[in-house]
Amino acid sequence: MLKLFKIIADAGEATAKYPFAPFPVSPGFRGKPELNAAQCIACAACTTACPANALTMGNDTADGTRTWQLNLGRCIFCGRCEEVCPTHAIVLTPEFELAVANKADLLQKATFRLQQCEQCGQPFAPAKEIGYVMDLLRQSGVAVDEARRAEFASCPACKRKATVTRDAVSQHLSQEAEQ
Amino acid sequence: MNGPLPLSNPMAPRDERGMPVPLTESEHIAALKGKLLKDIQRSAYVYRVDCGGCNGCEIEIFAAITPVFDAERFGIKVVASPRHADILLFTGAVTRAMRMPALRAWQAAPDPKISVSYGACGCSGGIFHDLYCVWGGSDKIVPVDVYIPGCPPTPAATLYGFAMALGLLDQKLKGTHQIEGEADRAVVAHPAIALDVRVEIEREARRLAGYRAGRLIADEFLTLASETDLTLDECMKRRLSGEEDPRLAEILTRLWDIGAGVARG
Numbered sequence: 001m002l003k004l005f006k007i008i009a010d011a012g013e014a015t016a017k018y019p020f021a022p023f024p025v026s027p028g029f030r031g032k033p034e035l036n037a038a039q040c041i042a043c044a045a046c047t048t049a050c051p052a053n054a055l056t057m058g059n060d061t062a063d064g065t066r067t068w069q070l071n072l073g074r075c076i077f078c079g080r081c082e083e084v085c086p087t088h089a090i091v092l093t094p095e096f097e098l099a100v101a102n103k104a105d106l107l108q109k110a111t112f113r114l115q116q117c118e119q120c121g122q123p124f125a126p127a128k129e130i131g132y133v134m135d136l137l138r139q140s141g142v143a144v145d146e147a148r149r150a151e152f153a154s155c156p157a158c159k160r161k162a163t164v165t166r167d168a169v170s171q172h173l174s175q176e177a178e179q
Numbered sequence: 180m181n182g183p184l185p186l187s188n189p190m191a192p193r194d195e196r197g198m199p200v201p202l203t204e205s206e207h208i209a210a211l212k213g214k215l216l217k218d219i220q221r222s223a224y225v226y227r228v229d230c231g232g233c234n235g236c237e238i239e240i241f242a243a244i245t246p247v248f249d250a251e252r253f254g255i256k257v258v259a260s261p262r263h264a265d266i267l268l269f270t271g272a273v274t275r276a277m278r279m280p281a282l283r284a285w286q287a288a289p290d291p292k293i294s295v296s297y298g299a300c301g302c303s304g305g306i307f308h309d310l311y312c313v314w315g316g317s318d319k320i321v322p323v324d325v326y327i328p329g330c331p332p333t334p335a336a337t338l339y340g341f342a343m344a345l346g347l348l349d350q351k352l353k354g355t356h357q358i359e360g361e362a363d364r365a366v367v368a369h370p371a372i373a374l375d376v377r378v379e380i381e382r383e384a385r386r387l388a389g390y391r392a393g394r395l396i397a398d399e400f401l402t403l404a405s406e407t408d409l410t411l412d413e414c415m416k417r418r419l420s421g422e423e424d425p426r427l428a429e430i431l432t433r434l435w436d437i438g439a440g441v442a443r444g
């Protein structure tokens with residue numbers, strides 16, 4: 001009997017103190033995904049990767065906005081969004097105390113502005129993506145100054161049109177030349 | 180259950196399109212529930228209703244009553260019959276076949292009872308939300324008091340959810356809506372390193388270590404390489420001395436080779 005008590009005393013207490021003390025999660029624990037909206041470029045890579053469709057995005061072209069939404073009630077904490085995010089905007093935190101009484105509190109949203117095309121005025125990409133693309137080009141050694149922003153802020157269709165016009169002029173394929 | 184139920188079946192109401200309508204509680208029962216929570220001076224009994232989950236959630240519920248987490252020290256006991264239950268835990272995305280058994284369990288539990296949606300499936304259908312054969316969440320069939328997200332929720336998250344259901348702990352999570360500010364600008368990572376070099380390093384690290392770990396290792400390497408005053412060789416030698424994980428050391432060495440190759444031109 002005494003021996004048994006000794007074994008028990010030696011083994012110590014296995015029970016976690018939680019919820020009376022904070023619960024230390026293990027390293028690499030994947031908890032609540034947290035979006036840093038300032039860093040997000042609304043590219044929707046995470047939305048495409050999310051296997052549970054917990055991440056969704058919707059455009060409101062009338063308003064010129066795009067809204068990112070995470071439904072924590074559907075998230076399976078796989079970390080695919082963190083893997084694919086090009087700007088490190090979304091990171092899985094160790095936060096696990098996510099139970100709610102009100103289902104609406106499971107929704108995390110962020111709204112971003114859409115870029116209107118400089119030529120035709122149609123929204124075609126998130127505004128922050130334009131700045132990010134210019135920064136990436138700078139990083140890879142292409143000199144792009146802010147004056148060229150209008151070029152980047154044109155939709156693919158208008159860009160194509162502009163290229164055709166420019167080439168037509170440079171190759172003297174103007175209407176007189178064709179006659 | 181073959182074919183749609185008659186719409187007038189009061190036990191399992193459906194709307195005119197045949198979609199299930201959640202059962203409701205009378206105000207009287209809601210008031211009783213408030214009273215129960217306020218001065219519950221005894222154990223709370225939990226009955227698990229499996230509405231067609233993958234069994235992952237069940238395993239975590241049982242993990243929560245093992246000695247490590249020991250929900251029983253708070254008097255939370257898992258019971259074998261809904262007739263003994265104070266709390267009903269609904270797991271799974273509510274398959275068509277499991278809707279009636281779940282409703283019968285809900286009706287068998289004495290009032291006032293607390294219903295909990297457990298796991299991503301219970302909260303919203305989870306990864307099964309768009310399947311043809313599920314109703315997509317326990318709140319589609321019964322009134323739910325607490326939602327515990329996770330796939331499956333960890334035992335600690337389960338304890339937190341129980342404590343919330345019993346009114347012992349407060350809800351921490353709030354819905355948020357961030358709006359893009361005028362001056363917001365995404366910062367490019369490691370601006371001191373040329374883009375193609377960064378891409379090459381990140382690709383190699385991800386190829387060797389897998390996607391998520393690879394990114395962390397590539398990040399560590401690029402931070403080391405761009406923020407040091409030492410040469411790359413000295414810096415990496417210092418980093419690798421005493422590194423106990425041979426896999427990590429090998430991957431870092433490989434990245435170092437690439438970096439050195441770039442530096443040589």
Ligand code: SF4
Pocket residue numbers: 033049050051052053054055070074075076077078079080081082
């Ligand atoms: S962790 Fe997985 S399920 Fe959750 S939002 Fe990210 S990709 Fe989607």
Ligand code: SF4
Pocket residue numbers: 035039040041042043044045046047068084085086087088089090
């Ligand atoms: S992948 Fe990253 S940058 Fe793109 S929308 Fe998601 S969080 Fe934002």
Ligand code: SF4
Pocket residue numbers: 231232233234235236270271272297298299300301305306329330331
């Ligand atoms: S939430 Fe996840 S673990 Fe739980 S039943 Fe659904 S798929 Fe399985």
